[in-house]
Amino acid sequence: MVVFACQRDSFQKEFSTTVVSCKPAVVKNDDSKIDVPCYEVICEDTILFPEGGGQPYDLGEMNGVPVLKVLRRGAEAVHYVEKPLEEGAPVKQVVDWKRRLDHMQQHSGQHLITAIADATLGYSTTSWWLGEDVSHIELDTNKLTQDEVDKLEASVNEKIREALPVYATVLKDGDPALDSSRTRGLPKDHIGEVRIITIAKVEANMCCGTHVSNLAELQAIKLLGFGKGKKGKTNLLFLVGGRVLSRLDKMYKRELELNLLLKNGPDSHTMLVDKLIKSNKAINKNLQNALKDCASLEITKFKALDPKPKFFHHCRKEAEMDYCNFFIREFNDPEVLLFLAIGEGAEGHVVLFGPPDLLQDVGPKVADILDGKGNGKGNRFQAKVKDLKALPKAVKICEAACHASAA
Known part of the structure; x- marks a missing residue:
């Protein structure tokens, strides 16, 4: 076994030695796994620890050239550096002390x-x-x-x-x-x-x-x-x-931020957050109930139309999937193509309900237009989408399909 300088004195931050060999090489980047062109350098000795014993390799510099990685190969420590170093020339190694x-x-x-x-x-x-x-x-x-x-x-x-x-x-x-x-x-x-x-x-x-x-x-x-x-x-x-x-330090800074948000000290954080969670759940439940009442009014207005259209589009950004299920149960008209959309911002969900043959045609098209993935069975098709901004285009596709079906 060769005992390197880094093992003889792990507190040594700088070290002078000699370059034994230097040749072109490639080394994999640990994050991207992409091969990086570099140079493989072996020195007479090293204070840069090569990976081993469960410990990662050191980083640092050799004559100011960044060291990308250090690996052990038998009795040698192989340094992978960004630029070539002259064989036989003296070299000053500097270890990244914070990492070491x-x-x-x-x-x-x-x-x-x-x-x-x-x-x-x-x-x-x-x-x-x-x-x-x-x-x-x-x-x-x-x-x-x-x-x-x-x-x-x-x-x-x-x-x-x-x-x-x-x-x-x-x-x-x-x-x-x-x-x-x-x-x-x-x-x-x-x-x-x-x-x-x-x-x-x-x-x-x-x-x-x-x-x-x-x-x-x-x-x-x-x-x-x-x-x-x-x-x-x-x-x-x-x-x-x-x-x-x-x-x-991170926890303390986070505690100070919570003190300002919750307007109380850390001993009260758990109690206050629990109170906020319960309050939010109650508010959300009331909101969903109110939305369902609104949905019932929308459905009543639609069913009162004469003649009754073959297509109905409805969007509620604040709603959840339970709202769509409620809407479909209350609507309960498989002869009409129902188009529901929910979600905040660009992302959300769409649900189509209506004639199975029509859904097989327009469902995948709507999912594609809205940059989403969906599936359907029988009278229902639903998809998780990433581009609700394209909703008007998807609605036009459904309207056109309904007109064509009625012709």
């Missing part, structure tokens, strides 16, 4: 949570994920309780307050000390020495990642909750260090 510190905190925090969960609850960690916003560990149990989570959170934060040292050692393959170290197995291409991360008085764990040097540097750990994982497993979500402060 965040990864160190989450990774060391994961080691601590894993160790304490195993020691106090008897739940081993089968995998973990360092996400961009929230990380999680997968525990080998489907019986985790909130009480256990609360006790685990208290225990890991107690260890942080003890300010226990964290340090790395490198052991030769076959060293008896490896028998007492925790691991889920080494990579298939691993050869040579093994790196151990030790949290004093807590655990020793085989790991290639970058870590803090003292648990005090984790600041705090917040366990956010848990949910069902793979078969028989549970995912435990967590934040460490800077992510705890960042989440608290």
